[in-house]
Amino acid sequence: MTPSGLLRRLAATAFMGVLLGAVPPLPGSAPQAQLAAPQPAEPYLTAHALRHIMTRHGPASTASDASHYAPGTTAATIRGMIAEAIREGHPRPDTNGRSGTLYDYTFPRPIGTTIDGRPARQLRVVVAPDGAVITAYPR
Numbered sequence: 001m002t003p004s005g006l007l008r009r010l011a012a013t014a015f016m017g018v019l020l021g022a023v024p025p026l027p028g029s030a031p032q033a034q035l036a037a038p039q040p041a042e043p044y045l046t047a048h049a050l051r052h053i054m055t056r057h058g059p060a061s062t063a064s065d066a067s068h069y070a071p072g073t074t075a076a077t078i079r080g081m082i083a084e085a086i087r088e089g090h091p092r093p094d095t096n097g098r099s100g101t102l103y104d105y106t107f108p109r110p111i112g113t114t115i116d117g118r119p120a121r122q123l124r125v126v127v128a129p130d131g132a133v134i135t136a137y138p139r
């Protein structure tokens with residue numbers, strides 16, 4: 001066998017050993033089977049999204065076809081509620097084929113009103129695949 005043929009055979013044998021777990025991979029390299037699944041992006045709230053939330057769902061909102069936060073709810077309070085809902089809520093894939101994640105969390109007290117004016121204790125947070133909060137509203 002030629003030296004280059006021997007080298008190719010040794011490299012193939014080493015690769016198969018790593019792939020099958022018989023030989024540990026070199027630091028910084030990993031076979032496909034050992035790669036970790038990508039982690040979802042850490043959720044974050046932009047100023048634009050917060051403006052949308054306050055305009056459409058804030059306590060002073062005049063939108064008639066939307067749920068609203070309770071009187072006195074501030075932007076800082078909403079930020080805190082979003083963080084709690086993401087940390088403690090139940091994530092699930094967004095609906096109707098949209099990409100992203102929905103977080104639903106029920107607070108122990110009413111946080112606002114539903115679209116039809118009933119007391120709302122649940123918060124829904126909609127997060128895009130890149131981690132950006134799209135909206136958050138009582139329900």
